[in-house]
Amino acid sequence: MSEQEAFFQPDAVDAHPLRQALLWRLAGYLKPYWPALLALLLLMSLGAFLEVMPSQLTLVMINRFMAQGSLQGATRLVAAFIAVLAGGFIVSFLRYYLLAWVGQKAMVDLRVQLFTHLMGRSTHFFHRNPVGRLMTRVTSDVQNLNEMFASGFVAIVGDAMSLLAIVGWMFWTNAGMALVALGILPLLLVATEVFRRRAGEAFRETQRRYAAINAYLQEQISGIGLVQVNAQEARSERGFRALNEDYLEAFLRTIFAYAVFFPVVEFITSGTLAALIFYAGFKLKAGAITWGLLLAFIQQSGRFFRPIRELAERYNVMQTALASSERIFRLLDNREEIPEAPGAKPVAFEREIRLEDITFAYDADGRRVVRNLSGVIPKGRRIAVVGHTGAGKSTLINLLMRFYDPLEGRLTVDGQDARELRLRDLRALFGLVLQDVFVFSGTLRENILLDRPEDETRLVSVLEQSQLKDLVARLPQGLETQVGERGQKLSAGERQLLAFARMLYQEPEVLLLDEATANIDSETEAKIQAVIERVSHRLTTFTIAHRLSTIRDADEIWVMDQGALVERGTHDGLIAQEGVYAKLVRLQFTESEAA
Ligand SMILES: Nc1ncnc2c1ncn2[C@@H]1O[C@H](COP(=O)(O)OP(=O)(O)O)[C@@H](O)[C@H]1O
Numbered sequence: 001m002s003e004q005e006a007f008f009q010p011d012a013v014d015a016h017p018l019r020q021a022l023l024w025r026l027a028g029y030l031k032p033y034w035p036a037l038l039a040l041l042l043l044m045s046l047g048a049f050l051e052v053m054p055s056q057l058t059l060v061m062i063n064r065f066m067a068q069g070s071l072q073g074a075t076r077l078v079a080a081f082i083a084v085l086a087g088g089f090i091v092s093f094l095r096y097y098l099l100a101w102v103g104q105k106a107m108v109d110l111r112v113q114l115f116t117h118l119m120g121r122s123t124h125f126f127h128r129n130p131v132g133r134l135m136t137r138v139t140s141d142v143q144n145l146n147e148m149f150a151s152g153f154v155a156i157v158g159d160a161m162s163l164l165a166i167v168g169w170m171f172w173t174n175a176g177m178a179l180v181a182l183g184i185l186p187l188l189l190v191a192t193e194v195f196r197r198r199a200g201e202a203f204r205e206t207q208r209r210y211a212a213i214n215a216y217l218q219e220q221i222s223g224i225g226l227v228q229v230n231a232q233e234a235r236s237e238r239g240f241r242a243l244n245e246d247y248l249e250a251f252l253r254t255i256f257a258y259a260v261f262f263p264v265v266e267f268i269t270s271g272t273l274a275a276l277i278f279y280a281g282f283k284l285k286a287g288a289i290t291w292g293l294l295l296a297f298i299q300q301s302g303r304f305f306r307p308i309r310e311l312a313e314r315y316n317v318m319q320t321a322l323a324s325s326e327r328i329f330r331l332l333d334n335r336e337e338i339p340e341a342p343g344a345k346p347v348a349f350e351r352e353i354r355l356e357d358i359t360f361a362y363d364a365d366g367r368r369v370v371r372n373l374s375g376v377i378p379k380g381r382r383i384a385v386v387g388h389t390g391a392g393k394s395t396l397i398n399l400l401m402r403f404y405d406p407l408e409g410r411l412t413v414d415g416q417d418a419r420e421l422r423l424r425d426l427r428a429l430f431g432l433v434l435q436d437v438f439v440f441s442g443t444l445r446e447n448i449l450l451d452r453p454e455d456e457t458r459l460v461s462v463l464e465q466s467q468l469k470d471l472v473a474r475l476p477q478g479l480e481t482q483v484g485e486r487g488q489k490l491s492a493g494e495r496q497l498l499a500f501a502r503m504l505y506q507e508p509e510v511l512l513l514d515e516a517t518a519n520i521d522s523e524t525e526a527k528i529q530a531v532i533e534r535v536s537h538r539l540t541t542f543t544i545a546h547r548l549s550t551i552r553d554a555d556e557i558w559v560m561d562q563g564a565l566v567e568r569g570t571h572d573g574l575i576a577q578e579g580v581y582a583k584l585v586r587l588q589f590t591e592s593e594a595a
């Protein structure tokens, strides 16, 4: 499978995830809550005991009182009955509550751990994993685990205890009847096993298809603009419908298994009752058992089949959850991060940043996007990069920020290899402004500050410098204006100004601009150009320029072509060379003439 295909594949749902290692690792998340788990265990054994009590009381009630036709002296028994019911109520309440509490606590821990882990992944990782898939990890996969905890794991222990209590009670009261009641058990186990296999396979298939629906939905909503502009709604809908029909088909297969299984269990249960009554008929006649005993047994065998029936369903829940946990752990074990050397040094930038014979490819065995590129960015100077689309310009920024490490060659800051520097320090050197600005929902102020300390004078100066002051003055709520999800309420130009303000507030050493003015109207562009002009006198700038007119006075212009640095020099020098740059300038000049 190519990487492209793998990207769009729904998540694999492993067929046999029942692995001890997984369970042990999951158990680790419950460890901090062991006192609560212990309490749960006690509650469950108490619950199991209370489960057989009503039958025992029924038995006594019938044999001792009803048989004599008088209820005299039965008060204590009735009181015991009520106490058992009330006790059962309290135990079951506490059990549910505690179970949910422990489960949710553990899930919070896991979700936060996943989130923190995600935030630390490298850019490469995010390029390979669609957002929808990562969201599924943190939301529904964790939810599946919780379900397993609530109605799998612990419930199975509870069920097992109930079963044990019931079987124990049966043998204790009458071994013969107990044997009759349990005689049918092998048949039930066979039926359960058949069901488990059939339903299990179909169930996993529904999971896979459900994941496909999610992935499709996520993609279509993200691309809604494109869908609507190209009037692709009907096609999208067909795709969605097809996926849903696939899902329905698999779902019906699971339902078929259930629909067969439940009546079979009913049938077996009735068979057991018949056998009990038949057997008891003889014994009653012989006076070997009492009516009370028969009734109590009938009552108990009803309770007996419930946990067994549920066990089969729980198995599916466990399967899903284990598959989820496997995916979660695979994500947690992902080591795609930009490594920081042990004892990484703080960054000192006094002289220059240097790219030394760098070769880079996004996939280690793929096309070289940057080839043997060397260049110096001296402190306080202005470097501009130009070249056709796809030449590798943005990739240089990725390398400078250490979103990726070069395959060959190295990046140095004042002679220190970037790999030996503190990652945070290195990134803090740069103030990055891209063509597409990301704006978080929240206020303008929050978007400028991010989580940096608030400094009102700096903020005022930043607003002034970035020309955002006019906009803020125009807004009735000023800096406290909500910008909407992804900053929808701002125009592209305003978002760009915001990005500059954000960058300036950071007070970086080096300004990195990647076609920052490509998307905006000429009026805003003039504004931004003025901003850049002003700050570039005190900062080092590394500008990827879309419009060549904006970089005329750069100290050095790098001309890139297919990953290589083919020319470098000042504007005048390069024009005089009559090379690639001169051609690019002429091309743009004629374009703007034509416009
Ligand atoms: N994340 C990525 N994964 C794989 N290939 C990429 C990635 N980003 C860019 N490329 C490829 O690298 C080449 C250079 O891209 P880029 O540096 O963005 O070019 P430029 O900014 O000069 O237009 C292009 O051919 C592009 O397809």
Ligand SMILES: [Mg+2]
Binding pocket: 393, 394, 395, 514
């Ligand atoms: Mg680019």
